[in-house]
Amino acid sequence: xPKPNAEARTDWAKLRATPEAEIEAIAAxxxxxxxxxxxxxxxxxxxxxxxxxxxxxxxxxxxVAWFKASGRGYQTRMNAVLRRFMEAQRKAG
Numbered sequence: 001x002p003k004p005n006a007e008a009r010t011d012w013a014k015l016r017a018t019p020e021a022e023i024e025a026i027a028a029x030x031x032x033x034x035x036x037x038x039x040x041x042x043x044x045x046x047x048x049x050x051x052x053x054x055x056x057x058x059x060x061x062x063x064v065a066w067f068k069a070s071g072r073g074y075q076t077r078m079n080a081v082l083r084r085f086m087e088a089q090r091k092a093g
Contacts, residue, residue: 015023028035059078067074 027033064074067078070077
């Protein structure tokens with residue numbers, strides 16, 4: 001993990017000393033992270049990801065190399081491509 005620069009470090013002592021009301025006021029005006037209303041939270045649902053099934057599959061070496069070249073999570077990306085194809089085929093009937 002990269003080391004943060006000095007300006008980006010959190011001053012934990014200052015944060016602990018900051019009253020909760022002040023933290024709430026700062027958060028309420030944060031344009032990059034707008035607050036979520038109680039009504040929005042009430043409509044929120046949590047979905048678990050589909051259960052994974054281990055398989056022993058063989059893919060062309062260049063296909064695997066291409067996915068691996070973009071770093072960790074290549075199997076997840078391969079799964080996403082297969083899922084999109086599956087969903088497109090389902091829609092096509």
